[in-house]
Amino acid sequence: MADQAILEAEGQLVLDLDGYEGPIDVLLTLARDQKVDLTRISILQLADQYLEFVAEARRIRLELAADYLVMAAWLAYLKSRLLLPEQDAEEPSGEDLAQALAFQLQRLEAMQEAGAKLLDRPRLGRDVFARGAPEGIRIVTRSIFDLSLYDLLRAYTEHKRREEFGTWRIQPTELYSLEDALKHLSEMLGRLPDWTDLANFVPGAGGGTLLSRSALAAHFVASLELTKAGKLELRQEGVFSPIYLRRVRSPS
Numbered sequence: 001m002a003d004q005a006i007l008e009a010e011g012q013l014v015l016d017l018d019g020y021e022g023p024i025d026v027l028l029t030l031a032r033d034q035k036v037d038l039t040r041i042s043i044l045q046l047a048d049q050y051l052e053f054v055a056e057a058r059r060i061r062l063e064l065a066a067d068y069l070v071m072a073a074w075l076a077y078l079k080s081r082l083l084l085p086e087q088d089a090e091e092p093s094g095e096d097l098a099q100a101l102a103f104q105l106q107r108l109e110a111m112q113e114a115g116a117k118l119l120d121r122p123r124l125g126r127d128v129f130a131r132g133a134p135e136g137i138r139i140v141t142r143s144i145f146d147l148s149l150y151d152l153l154r155a156y157t158e159h160k161r162r163e164e165f166g167t168w169r170i171q172p173t174e175l176y177s178l179e180d181a182l183k184h185l186s187e188m189l190g191r192l193p194d195w196t197d198l199a200n201f202v203p204g205a206g207g208g209t210l211l212s213r214s215a216l217a218a219h220f221v222a223s224l225e226l227t228k229a230g231k232l233e234l235r236q237e238g239v240f241s242p243i244y245l246r247r248v249r250s251p252s
Contacts, residue, residue: 023071043098047075176215181222195244
C-alpha cells in the first residue's frame with residue numbers, strides 16, 4: 001500500500017492529511033477501525049493500536065507533541081489496570097476509566113457527525129439561491145409650467161439680479177478721535193516754546209488720507225477746547241492761513 005510504503009521510507013517527507021487535532025482524534029480513528037460500536041470496543045486492543053501508532057511515528061523521526069506522549073502513558077497505565085486485579089478501592093477502577101474513555105470517544109464522534117451534517121447542508125449562493133427581488137416601478141416626472149411672458153421675464157430678472165448684485169458690507173472707518181487729540185495736545189503743552197503751527201502737532205498731517213484729515217480736524221477741535229479752558233492761545237493771520245497756538249503764559 002502507498003501509505004505503508006511512506007511509513008517504511010525512513011527519512012522521507014510524510015504528509016498527514018487526516019486532519020488530526022490531537023490524540024483523542026487518533027483514538028477515535030483507531031476505534032472505528034475495529035468495525036464495532038463504540039460501546040463495545042476493546043480498550044486493550046485500542047491501547048495497543050495507539051502505542052503502535054506512536055512507536056511507528058517516532059520510528060520515522062517525526063516530532064510528537066507532548067499530549068500524544070501523555071496519552072500513550074495514560075493508555076499504558078489503563079492497560080495495566082485492566083490486566084491486574086483491583087487493589088485500591090478509593091481510586092476508580094480500570095473498568096470505570098475504560099467507560100469514561102469510551103464516553104469521550106462517543107461524544108467526539110457525535111460532535112464530528114454534527115459538524116459534518118452542518119457542512120453538508122445546502123449553502124445559500126452555492127446549492128440554493130434566493131428569489132430575486134421584484135423590480136421597482138420607474139417613475140417619470142415631467143414638469144409643466146403654465147406661465148405668462150411677464151412671469152418669465154420677472155423670474156429671469158430676479159435670477160440675474162441675484163447673480164450680479166451681492167450684499168454690500170461697509171467696512172468700519174478708522175478715524176482719529178477727539179479724545180486722542182486732547183490727550184496729545186495736553187501732553188505737548190509744556191513743550192511749546194512760542195507760536196507753533198497746528199499742523200506740526202498732527203500725526204501724518206498732509207498725507208491726504210481719511211485718517212490724516214480726521215486727525216487734523218480732531219486736533220483743531222481739541223485746540224478750541226483747550227483755548228476755551230484757558231490753556232492755549234490761537235492766532236490766524238488770514239483766511240485759510242496756518243493756525244498758530246501757544247501755551248498761555250502765566251503773569252509775571
